[in-house]
Amino acid sequence: xxxxxxxxxxxxxxxxxxxxxxxxxxxxxxxxxxxxxxxxxxxxxxxxxxxxxxxxxxxxxxxxxxxxxxxxxxxxxxxxxxxxxxxxxxxxxxxxxxxxxxxxxxxxxxxxxxxxxxxxxxxxxxxxxxxxxxxxxxxxxxxxxxxxxxxxxxxxxxxxxxxxxxxxxxxxxxxxxxxxxxxxxxxxxxxxxxxxxxxxxxxxxxxxxxxxxxxxxxxxxxxxxxxxxxxxxxxxxxxxxxxxxxxxxxxxxxxxxxxxxxxxxxxxxxxxxxxxxxxxxxxxxxxxxxxxxxxxxxxxxxxxxxxxxxxxxxxxxxxxxxxxxxxxxxxxxxxxxxxxxxxxxxxxxxxxxxxxxxxxxxxxxxxxxxxxxxxxxxxxxxxxxxxxxxxxxxxxxxxxxxxxxxxxxxxxxxxxxxxxxxxxxxxxxxxxxxxxxxxxxxxxxxxxxxxxxxxxxxxxxxxxxxxxxxxxxxxxxxxxxxxxxxxxxxxxxxx
Amino acid sequence: xxxxxxxxxxxxxxxxxxxxxxxxxxxxxxxxxxxxxxxxxxxxxxxxxxxxxxxxxxxxxxxxxxxxxxxxxxxxxxxxxxxxxxxxxxxxxxxxxxxxxxxxxxxxxxxxxxxxxxxxxxxxxxxxxxxxxxxxxxxxxxxxxxxxxxxxxxxxxxxxxxxxxxxxxxxxxxxxxxxxxxxxxxxxxxxxx
Numbered sequence: 001x002x003x004x005x006x007x008x009x010x011x012x013x014x015x016x017x018x019x020x021x022x023x024x025x026x027x028x029x030x031x032x033x034x035x036x037x038x039x040x041x042x043x044x045x046x047x048x049x050x051x052x053x054x055x056x057x058x059x060x061x062x063x064x065x066x067x068x069x070x071x072x073x074x075x076x077x078x079x080x081x082x083x084x085x086x087x088x089x090x091x092x093x094x095x096x097x098x099x100x101x102x103x104x105x106x107x108x109x110x111x112x113x114x115x116x117x118x119x120x121x122x123x124x125x126x127x128x129x130x131x132x133x134x135x136x137x138x139x140x141x142x143x144x145x146x147x148x149x150x151x152x153x154x155x156x157x158x159x160x161x162x163x164x165x166x167x168x169x170x171x172x173x174x175x176x177x178x179x180x181x182x183x184x185x186x187x188x189x190x191x192x193x194x195x196x197x198x199x200x201x202x203x204x205x206x207x208x209x210x211x212x213x214x215x216x217x218x219x220x221x222x223x224x225x226x227x228x229x230x231x232x233x234x235x236x237x238x239x240x241x242x243x244x245x246x247x248x249x250x251x252x253x254x255x256x257x258x259x260x261x262x263x264x265x266x267x268x269x270x271x272x273x274x275x276x277x278x279x280x281x282x283x284x285x286x287x288x289x290x291x292x293x294x295x296x297x298x299x300x301x302x303x304x305x306x307x308x309x310x311x312x313x314x315x316x317x318x319x320x321x322x323x324x325x326x327x328x329x330x331x332x333x334x335x336x337x338x339x340x341x342x343x344x345x346x347x348x349x350x351x352x353x354x355x356x357x358x359x360x361x362x363x364x365x366x367x368x369x370x371x372x373x374x375x376x377x378x379x380x381x382x383x384x385x386x387x388x389x390x391x392x393x394x395x396x397x398x399x400x401x402x403x404x405x406x407x408x409x410x411x412x413x414x415x416x417x418x419x420x421x422x423x424x425x426x427x428x429x430x431x432x433x434x435x436x437x438x439x440x441x442x443x444x445x446x447x448x449x450x451x452x453x454x455x456x457x458x459x460x461x462x463x464x465x466x467x468x469x470x471x472x473x474x475x476x477x478x479x480x481x482x483x484x485x486x487x488x489x490x491x492x493x494x495x
Numbered sequence: 496x497x498x499x500x501x502x503x504x505x506x507x508x509x510x511x512x513x514x515x516x517x518x519x520x521x522x523x524x525x526x527x528x529x530x531x532x533x534x535x536x537x538x539x540x541x542x543x544x545x546x547x548x549x550x551x552x553x554x555x556x557x558x559x560x561x562x563x564x565x566x567x568x569x570x571x572x573x574x575x576x577x578x579x580x581x582x583x584x585x586x587x588x589x590x591x592x593x594x595x596x597x598x599x600x601x602x603x604x605x606x607x608x609x610x611x612x613x614x615x616x617x618x619x620x621x622x623x624x625x626x627x628x629x630x631x632x633x634x635x636x637x638x639x640x641x642x643x644x645x646x647x648x649x650x651x652x653x654x655x656x657x658x659x660x661x662x663x664x665x666x667x668x669x670x671x672x673x674x675x676x677x678x679x680x681x682x683x684x685x686x687x688x
Contacts, residue, residue, distance in 0.1 A: 071579025153581065157612035157667070158628070164669025171672035175543050181666035182571055184578035284580040285606075286568040290614050291627050306629055310643045373630045375616055405621040410630065420630045443641055451632040451640035456622045 029245035031221040034252045038222040041115065043259035044108035049207070050260040051101040051267065055139075058094040059196070066146070068192035070185035070283070073148035077279045091276035097267045098140060102297050104263065105133055110352060113331065116340030117220040120231040123332035125217060128210040130328045135203040137297060142195035144295045148188060149279035154292030156183050156191075162317045183285075218242060223340035230337055291372065299366030300359050306371045307362075374418035377408040384414040387425075391471060398468025401461045405453065413472075421450060428473035432480050436466045549573065549664040556599050556658055559590035564617050564635055566606075572664045586651055586662060587617055587624070589635065598655070603662050604637045605649035605674055612667070615648070624648065649674045 013019050034042055065084055067076040080087035109129060112118055118126035141159075145152045156178065163173040179186030221241055246252055281287060294302050301321070308316050342349050374381070383399050391399070402408065410420040417423075431439065440462065441454035457465070470479055549572035559565055564587050574582030584606065591600040604624075606614045613628035623640060624633040632640040637648035652663035652675045668674050 069577045069579075070575070070581045071577050074579075154613055154628075157607065160667055161607075161610070161612035161669055164671060171669065172543065174667065174669050174672065176541065178667060180544060180575070181546065181573045182578075182582065182584070183667055184581045185575045188581075282580055284583055285614065286583045286585050288616065289627075292613065310645065313643065371629055372627055373625055375625065375627050378618075378620070406618045406623065406625070409625060449630065449641055451623060451634075451642075453621070455634075 023249075025215055026249040027247040028215055028218070029242045030219045030248045030252050031241055031245050033222045034219065034255075035246050035250075039252060039255050040259075041111055041222065042219065043255050044104050044111055046256040047260045047263040048101050048104035048108055051097045051104065051263060052203075052207070054097040054264065054267070055094065055101065056200070058090050058097065059200075061090045062094055063196060068146070068188055070148070070188050073146070073188060074279055074282050077147065081276055088276050089271060092271035092274060093267065094143075095277045096270045096274070098143065099296070100263060100267045102136055102140065105136055109133065110356075113348065114342045114352060115220065115223045116229070116338075116345065116348070117223075118332040118336075119229045119338070119340060120234055120336045122213070122217050122220060123336055125210060125213040126332045127329055128206050128213060130325070131206045132203060132210060133328070134325065135199050135206060138199045139195060139203070140295050140297050142191045142199060145188065145191040146195055147278050148283050150281050150283060150285075150287060150290050151278070151292050153183055153283045153285055154290055155294060156187055158292060158294075165314050166318060219248075220340075223342070225339070225341035225344050227340070228338050229340060289375065291375075293369070294366075296363070296367075300362035301366075302369075303362035303364075303366030306369070307365060370419040372418075373409040373420050375409060377412075377417040378403050378406040381408055381413075381416050384416070387413055387472065392467075394464050395468045395471045398464035398466070398471075401457065401465040402468055405457055405461070405465070407465075410450070424469065424472055426473055426477075428470045428479050429477045430480055431469075433466050433470050435480075436469050437462060440465065546666065547573070550654070550656070550661040551664050553586070553588055553603075553660045553662060556590070556655060556660055559588060559601070559660065561590050561592055564589045564619065566617060573666060584665065585614075586665065588653075588660060588662075599660075601653050601655075601660055602636060603651040603653045603660075604633075605651060605665055605668050607649060607668055608644060609639075609646045609648055609668075609670065610642070610644040612669070645670065651675065 033039065062080065065076060065080050065087060067073055077091070080091055082088070112126065112129070141155075144155060160174045160178055160183070163177055164170045166173055175181075177187075177190075178184075179190040218238060221238070293299075304320075305313065305316050339345055383403065388396060388399055407424075408417040410418040412419055412423040412425075414425050415423060427436070439450070441452060443450040443452035453462075473479060551569050551572060553567045553569070566585055567588055568583055568585040571582045571584045586606060587604045589602045589604075591602055594600050608615050608626040608628065608631050610626065610629055610631045613626050615624040615626045615631070615633065617624055622635045624635075624637075626632070626642070626644075629643050631642035631644040633644070633648050634640050637650060639647045649665075649668040650673075651665055654661050663674070665674050666672070
C-alpha cells in the first residue's frame with residue numbers, strides 16, 4: 001500500500017518536478033543561529049501570513065452569504081450573526097484574525113527594523129513589506145465599510161470629506177470614492193470590489209514577491225554588535241555563513257509552525273468568546289445618535305487629526321499620511337549599511353520608542369475621543385446632588401439654564417457630561433462673575449472651541465446661569481475675585 | 496527532459512523581410528489592441544455620471560412656522576433602486592418670513608457638517624447646531640459658531656412651487672463641491688484647502 005502511494009507520488013513528481021523546484025526552495029539554507037533560541041525573533045512574518053490564509057478562507061465563507069447591496073447588506077449580516085450556522089463565528093474570526101494580522105505585521109516590521117534586517121541586500125524586501133502593510137490597512141478600512149452600519153456610512157462620509165479637500169481634483173476623487181452623488185449602493189459595491197478583488201489581488205502579488213525576495217536574498221543572521229553591513233563584502237560573508245547553515249524545512253520551520261499555531265489558537269479563542277463585531281444598527285443616515293468611530297488601526301490618525309488645530313488639519317489629512325508612508329519606504333535608503341545590532345543603533349531604538357509611545361497615546365485619545373460633545377448630556381446627565389443642595393432659587397434656576405442651553409454637552413460637572421470643554425465643577429474658584437459673563441457671551445475669542453452664547457440666551461438667563469457657575473466651588477474655597485480688585489497704576493507709569 | 500534556455504541557440508542568419516514585416520505588424524496590432532481595450536475600460540472606471548437635477552417636495556409652506564428650524568427627512572431621488580434606507584437623508588429648513596416683495600424666504604441647510612460630513616443635530620433650546628464628531632457648532636442661520644469647521648453649513652437650493660417648499664436633491668456636499676452656487680458666497684474666507 002505504502003509502495004503504491006510512493007509510486008503515485010513519483011508519477012506526479014516526474015511530471016510536476018516538485019522535488020526539483022519546490023523542495024530546494026523549502027530546504028533553502030538559513031543561518032545556523034535560527035535553530036537556536038534567537039530563531040524566535042523570526043516567527044512573526046510567517047504567523048501574519050498564516051492569519052492572512054485564515055482571512056482568505058473566512059472571507060470566501062462570508063462571501064457565500066453576504067449580499068453586497070445597500071438594501072440587503074445589513075440584513076445579510078444579521079442573518080450571518082443569528083441564523084446561518086456558525087455564521088457568527090466566521091464573522092468574528094474574520095475580524096479578529098484581521099486584527100491579529102495587523103498586530104503581527106507591526107511586530108514583524110518592528111523586529112526587522114530593530115535588527116537592521118532591511119539593510120543591504122534586503123531593501124526591496126522591506127519596500128514590499130510596506131506595500132503589504134498598506135494593503136492590510138486598506139483591507140481593514142474597506143472591510144469596515146462592508147459592515148454597512150452607521151459607522152460604515154459615516155466613515156465613508158468622513159473619508160469623502162477628507163478627499164474633497166484635495167486641491168482641484170477633490171470633487172472628482174469624492175465621486176470616484178463614493179461611486180456616485182450620494183453614499184449608497186454604488187459606494188458599497190465599490191468597496192466590496194476593493195475588499196474582495198482589488199486589494200487582496202495586490203496583496204497576494206506583493207506577498208509573492210516578498211517571499212521570493214526572502215528566498216533570493218536569504219534570511220538575515222541575528223545581528224551581532226560590531227558586525228557591520230558593507231554592500232561590497234556582505235554577499236561573500238553571508239555566503240560563507242550559509243555554508244554552515246541549516247535547511248529551513250527542518251528544525252528551523254518548527255518555531256514558525258509553533259508560533260503560527262499559537263496565533264491561530266489565540267484568534268480562534270477570542271473569536272469564539274467575544275463573538276462578531278456589529279453591525280450596530282441599520283445604515284439609516286437619519287437615525288439620531290450617530291457617533292462614527294474608525295476601526296482601531298486608524299484611531300491614532302483620528303486622534304491626531306482631532307487634536308490638531310484647524311489650520312494644519314488639511315495638511316494632516318492629506319499630506320501627513322503620505323509623509324509617513326514615504327518615511328517607511330525610505331527607511332532602507334536612509335541607511336542600508338553599517339551596524340545592525342540595536343545596542344549600536346540608539347537612534348533607531350529611540351525612534352521605535354517614540355513612534356509607539358505616540359501611536360499608543362494617540363490611539364488612547366482616539367478611543368476616548370474627549371473632543372466629541374456628548375449629545376445627550378444636556379437632557380440625560382443628572383446634576384450632581386452637592387451642586388444643587390442648599391442653593392438659592394436663582395442658582396437653581398441657573399442649573400436649569402445650564403442644562404437647557406446644552407452647556408452640559410461640552411462641560412462636565414463632577415466628571416459627568418461632555419469633555420470637549422473644561423469640567424466646570426470648580427469654575428467658581430477660577431473665574432469671577434464678570435469673566436464668566438464675558439466668556440459665555442463671546443465664547444472663545446477668534447471663533448475657537450466655544451460658541452458665543454450672547455444672542456442664544458436672554459439677560460435673565462445669563463444672570464442666573466452665572467450665579468450658578470460662581471457657586472460651583474468647594475465649600476472651603478473662596479470665589480475667584482482677585483482679578484476684580486482695582487489695578488493701582490503707579491504715578492508716572494502712564495505716558 | 497529538462498528544458499532550459501540553453502537549448503535555444505541564437506542564429507546569425509539574416510532576418511528575412513517577411514519576419515521584419517511580422518514584427519512591425521505585431522507591434523502595431525498590439526498597440527491598437529491595447530488602445531481599443533483600455534480607452535473604454537478606463538472611461539468606465541474613471542468616468543463621472545452626469546449630475547441630474549431633481550426637486551424634492553418638503554411640504555406646504557404653511558407647515559413651517561416662522562423662524563423655527565425643522566428637520567425634514569426624505570428619500571433622496573439621486574438614489575439607486577437598491578439603496579434601501581441608505582438613501583434617506585435630511586435637511587434643516589427654516590422659514591424666514593417674507594421679503595419686501597412678499598415672497599416666502601427659506602433657509603435650507605444640509606445635515607452634513609462642513610468639517611468632515613458628520614450629521615449635525617439641532618438644539619432649539621440654545622439655537623445651535625452641534626456636530627457629534629469634533630464639536631463643530633453653528634448658529635440657526637448656518638453660520639459657523641465655533642469648532643473646527645472651515646465654513647458655515649452647506650445651503651440647499653430651494654424654491655416655492657404652488658405654495659410648497661421644494662429643494663434640489665442634495666448630493667454629498669464637500670468643501671469644493673457645495674450644494675449651491677450662491678452658497679459659495681457665504682463661504683468663510685478661512686477655507687483652507
